[in-house]
Amino acid sequence: MGVSFDDYNEEEFYTAYLMHVSDYPTIANDHRVYLGMAKSWLEDKDIQIEPSEKLCKYMYEIVLSEE
Numbered sequence: 001m002g003v004s005f006d007d008y009n010e011e012e013f014y015t016a017y018l019m020h021v022s023d024y025p026t027i028a029n030d031h032r033v034y035l036g037m038a039k040s041w042l043e044d045k046d047i048q049i050e051p052s053e054k055l056c057k058y059m060y061e062i063v064l065s066e067e
Contacts, residue, residue, distance in 0.1 A: 001035055008042050008051035015055055016042050 003013060016038035027033060042051040049057070 001032070001039060003035075003039050012051055012055055013038055013042065016051075019058070 005013070017034055020034045020037040020041070024034075024037070042054070047054060
């Protein structure tokens with residue numbers, strides 16, 4: 001899939017993968033779809049922050065703010 005752990009680590013990638021599986025459970029039965037979604041989300045250049053920071057923002061501003 002061309003995943004490189006230069007800009008993010010394996011734990012961050014796995015977190016983004018699980019996020020997509022959780023948020024979009026009916027999209028596919030193929031884990032490769034969710035892996036591709038995680039890679040795209042982490043490498044999205046529309047936002048000018050690092051992938052690690054993007055995961056933190058998602059966690060604190062989206063996930064935890066809904067509690």
